[in-house]
Amino acid sequence: MKTSTEDKDSTQIVFTRKGMLQGFIKCIPLGLGVFAYGLVFGVLAVQAGMSPLQAQIMSLTVFAGASQLMALELWATQLPVLALTVTVFAVNMRHLLMGAAMRDWLVRLPPGKTYFSLFFMTDESWALSVKEMASGNKDAGFFLGSGLCIYFFWNSATGLGATMFTLVDRLFADPAVLGLDFAFTAVFIALLIFFWKGKSQVPVWLIAGMVAWIVFLLLPGKWYIILGGLAGGIAGAIKDA
Template sequence: MSSAPVTFTREGVWRGFLLAQPLAPGVALYALVFGALAGERGLSWLQAVLMSVFVYSGSAQLAALQVWSSEASVLPLIVTILAINARYVLYGASIQPWLSQAQRRHAYASLFVLGDGSWALAMREHAAGYRDAGFIFGSGLAGFLPWIGGTLVGQLLASRMPDPRAWGLDFMLPAFAAAIGISLWRGKADWAPLACAVAVALPLQLLAPSGWTIVLAGLAAGIAGALRHGR
């Protein structure tokens, strides 16, 4: 099945959408947290929703809120978002062999709604031999829609919601990332990239926490994996 031609069908989109549904409640809750925090920082519902549409990254959006103010320059916001979202360059490269054989409009639409969860699901399906690229778009859409809806509801109810930090909801991002890592774990071959990522992330997080931590840790893991694969 691994040699099957790449397609992009409604069946593939529907399959991706259905298989990604277990992730939807967590995405919606995470979006509620962002929407509430955005409201506290003074963003209007339209600003919050537009950020979720065009940035579509919980980690980047929450980091951007840390430097947001009415007098804030646009440059720090852009740099923060680009730094944290740099991982999507790696995501795109990993699914390029799949999407490169799809029509350009299908590929761009799939990349626009691509998220951490949908990427992990798509990689699992591709490794299993599934070649309908509609799966990428469908699974991405399953996360994109609750993210937009949750952002809007969270912003509108910001004044009525309790502090998300008091409920530990700010821990959702690390928990979500850990769940993705576990689902993609392949055994001993992944120890070296993991060790390199931890070796880079821990000192950076302790000494100078910033959005660059996840980027540099990801690059270290990627280099370690490439070197191991090239042997």
């Protein structure tokens, strides 16, 4: 891509229903993958001692797959509220970096639209949207639409998993059976390919990958994502500026 920063600044960012619909539809394949994990969460939540209503409330408000599954590990009759909050925050730290990367779309919108859209940001809808943004789409409605798609699938799956958990448990206890555990890896690989602009990126990607791998081996949770992303960003800043 050869657009200069001046060009980007002068272009108008819009936020339309059409863009939202486009984001929603493009995200459906990812939504189906999220659906499978939502079923698993619903089943495990009931097994961990939550009522179906509580599981649903959690998916509607906290709305964070990895964080919610990790919260189940801590779920007990006496809820460790502080530990739950800190765990969820640490697991979701990567979203700080992801939100910042949506700058070109979101700083030009009215704050209401920006901060409403951000509530629905997930790894999946973010990855799709950031690629769309880099491809030159000017409709930031895409970001909200794709987020709402994931929200819809995650919540309907939670409800189904939590209420019909004995049946669902037998069918979907292990998403690996259907190859669905690989679905997200495949999507992220394809999106990464679409980000390819030339060999000069190789050192940046190598640094990001090595840091992520090392952190993955050393630290629990999702620290590898934020630290790998930071390392790559810093390497890129040193390379380019």
